Amino acid sequence: METSTRSSNLFVKQLAANGMDRSRSHPPRYPLCFLSTRLEQGERNFRPYPPILTSFVKPLIDKRTRDKALDSLRTFLASRHELDELELLKLWKGLFYCVWMSDKVRTQRRLAIELAELVDVLQGDVVLPFLDAFWKTMAREWPGIDVLRMDKFLFLVRQYLAASFRYLAKNDWSNHEAIKAYMDTLAATPLNPTDAKIPNGLRYHVLDIYVDELDKVDADRDSNIPLDSLLRPLKDLEDTSPNKVARGKVKEALGDERLNDWRNKDDSGDEEHGHGEEDSSDEWGGLSD
Structure with a gap:
């Protein structure tokens, strides 16, 4: 009973958070299956799913349109x-x-x-x-x-x-x-x-x-x-x-x-560089005057 009441309160909060009129019959602006799952769990920290799914993103949810939506998103980005x-x-x-x-x-x-x-x-x-x-x-x-x-x-x-x-x-x-x-x-x-x-x-x-x-x-x-x-x-x-x-x-x-x-690799590179300097100093420079 407590879980049911808490879930009901959560649903009201989600409606209010999304700026929706509860007297209207249009659906919430988040996936219903997602909402129902979270409400059944009675989660206290569930944040609203805002209406931000653009024309590029929304079709990605549907596997039938996902490939085309990804192409559109790539082109856009x-x-x-x-x-x-x-x-x-x-x-x-x-x-x-x-x-x-x-x-x-x-x-x-x-x-x-x-x-x-x-x-x-x-x-x-x-x-x-x-x-x-x-x-x-x-x-x-x-x-x-x-x-x-x-x-x-x-x-x-x-x-x-x-x-x-x-x-x-x-x-x-x-x-x-x-x-x-x-x-x-x-x-x-x-x-x-x-x-x-x-x-x-x-x-x-x-x-x-x-x-x-x-x-x-x-x-x-x-x-x-x-x-x-x-x-x-x-x-x-x-x-x-x-x-x-x-x-x-x-x-x-x-x-x-x-x-x-x-x-x-870095150490070996330093050693090779050091040997190179040592070798160059030991090279014969010819007879001095």
Whole structure:
């Protein structure tokens, strides 16, 4: 009885939050199946699903129109040289619920991969704001993800971390300004060491997969990867986080043997440079006068 009353109150709150007249018969501006599931659970923190599904996003929910909708979204994003934060947050709110509503593992994974590939079509000035909006959306919505849907969002986060590293690795990691800006984004949101609003589940997952995705983007160890810069958010978290579990995960990540491949490469490069200087000083310069 208590659950029923609480659910009823939640429904009224959702109607009010969406600015809807309860005397009208038009449907709520969020998926009914999503609403009914959350109301049945009687969740106290359920946030309204706002009417932000654009013409690009809404068809993504329907598998019959998903491919065409993705093509339209790619074309739209590729043509934009600027998108403000509010636009991007609205877009990501819609994309989040597209993933939420997707069913079957194969469909979920395909959608996550294709959404991560959107990074590849973005104009340069839009990439970092787009990624920032992604992380902010994940941090905001993460506490509401139930156990049955968690796997697909874990996979989505992995795909986006990989996509962001691929973007930074372009031109042999030469865009130092972008690298610094993105590390600031990670430090501010998913790897924020002190903000209690960042869900630990998201924080732990990023720490668990961080080296995995770095390893994939430079599997041959033949690039000039700025390892210290890329590990800065982890080191900052280890130094300042009050969370013992998070610090332990950082320690595990920083102790990963795969990082030694890059470190040894740097050391060998320094040694070769040093030997070169030594050899040049020992060269015979001819007879002195």
